[in-house]
Amino acid sequence: MRSLAAGALIATALATPAQAAPSRAEIALRWAPIHYQDVDTTGSHALGGKSDYITRYDFDGNLNGRDNWDNAGTNTDAAVYYSVVETGTHWYLTYLFFHPRDWIDHPFFETEHENDGEGVLEIVEKDGSEYGSLKGAVTVAHSDFYSYKPAGSGWANGAETIDGTLQLQSSPHDSFQHPVTAQERGGHGLKAWPQYDIDGDGIVYYPSLSVSEAPGDANDRDVRYRLIDVFADGGLWAQRNNSSLFASLGTFAGDTSGGCGTGTFSCGTNSANAPWGWDDGNDVPGRGEIATDPAKLAASYFTVTGTLSRGYTHNPYQAAAAALKAAQSLPAVTD
16 A cells, blocks of 8 residues: 555656746846835926836837927836846846936026936846845946845955945735835936935835836825836837937937926937946946846956856847947947
């Protein structure tokens, strides 16, 4: 009887399928930021706070980047764009937060512009666990990058000094601890929370693969944003050569229509970047390499523990490697 029972147990074990590895979308969701967005409701360019809400680049139903300032606030369904690049040792997760306006409400020596793209790169080590271990992050605040590591990372300063600790918080919508990022109002520079924080009105956004919610008001502390793959069919990467949306490779098209610059110092044109246009001109990685060659950036910014492979097993950006390399010589774009 014992041998029969043992045989039955073995048969049952063999019949039980192994748990599937998480998809890249699930990896992106696991580490997607809980995001604090400061909101300013004052001034005509604020649209009662809606100019500080994150949304899709095609929120207004078209692919014209030059009417986004004009149409801002007409659709505030929340979205964040992500890409996953992979080596044998790490996942590199890039998240883009888009606003139709980078705006100010005073006339003194600052410019505003149509479209705004800031974001964060997260570096996750494949340590044998289901979702890996978050080791570091680099955020984009205008034309500067800031680096962070979570407690217990083990990573240290590299060519750049680590700027702070990446905090994690639980989400009411899943069982994970997520990194926490934050954006300032108006110009929307992005850093790890609480280096930026909500001051008064603000939105707290939580990630989802399927739900896209609009804030109920300027002080809504539970809004879900939908994660959208940069490489989705017909999506952001597919539109990279669309001259209505992009003025050049990695730079959104934007003009001065709709009152941009009215009552302020000036309005810039073509002044916002997609991830393959992000650049900190004072640092070693070239324009866009935070997204397209993130292992290079990680090796430069951090002194890492263990192995950091530089060979990619999945990198959809590489199909346009020559064009991206050529775009590094384009004039710098200040977001």
